[in-house]
Amino acid sequence: SAVISQKPSRDICQRGTSLTIQCQVDSQVTMMFWYRQQPGQSLTLIATANQGSEATYESGFVIDKFPISRPNLTFSTLTVSNMSPEDSSIYLCSVEDDNFGTKVPVATQYFGPGTRLTVL
Amino acid sequence: GQNIDQPTEMTATEGAIVQINCTYQTSGFNGLFWYQQHAGEAPTFLSYNVLDGLEEKGRFSSFLSRSKGYSYLLLKELQMKDSASYLCAGLDSNYQLIWGAGTKLIIKP
Numbered sequence: 001s002a003v004i005s006q007k008p009s010r011d012i013c014q015r016g017t018s019l020t021i022q023c024q025v026d027s028q029v030t031m032m033f034w035y036r037q038q039p040g041q042s043l044t045l046i047a048t049a050n051q052g053s054e055a056t057y058e059s060g061f062v063i064d065k066f067p068i069s070r071p072n073l074t075f076s077t078l079t080v081s082n083m084s085p086e087d088s089s090i091y092l093c094s095v096e097d098d099n100f101g102t103k104v105p106v107a108t109q110y111f112g113p114g115t116r117l118t119v120l
Numbered sequence: 121g122q123n124i125d126q127p128t129e130m131t132a133t134e135g136a137i138v139q140i141n142c143t144y145q146t147s148g149f150n151g152l153f154w155y156q157q158h159a160g161e162a163p164t165f166l167s168y169n170v171l172d173g174l175e176e177k178g179r180f181s182s183f184l185s186r187s188k189g190y191s192y193l194l195l196k197e198l199q200m201k202d203s204a205s206y207l208c209a210g211l212d213s214n215y216q217l218i219w220g221a222g223t224k225l226i227i228k229p
Binding site for chain 1: 124128150151153160161162163164165168170207209211215216217219220221222
């Protein structure tokens, strides 16, 4: 199966600053997703990043706060802008692919290791 | 609205069997996923069900009843390494995943 990596794995940031998280896949994928997961909470989808078009944001998330880039089929970035302590969370990227040999008849999401962000 | 319900936490004994339940309400239904997530790690795919019945995969099995909006994950011969959170996610009519909050499974020796 594809290998998904994220950088940084964790960071501690000051209020009002911005952090860019990178997600790299070792094979080309069409769909990439960015999630937020707070302790004890479910995964919350921030946006879907498609190569060659603007990201599609979910309700409650806006491009000015979470700008996303998707320059090619193996890479994406998520920026958390003007951070506040409420942005402290784990940020996960995932890719959707039906070629990972699972025999599942629908595209399945596979996750990167996550970025643990703490905002002071 | 769309909703996935699963217990917050369960405790079981090493070597035993545990069943983690999940009920779902989605706009349309294109299947149900189970993921395992160890503390501090990414969720990893365990199973997918779209037809009623039991799918067995080694020590893990997943069951689906579409008429009841219900699924369960059955873990047999529990090992300490099975201590993790188990996430249930339904795939709605738009092929969007609706995630449950996860069930934290604690295995005791």
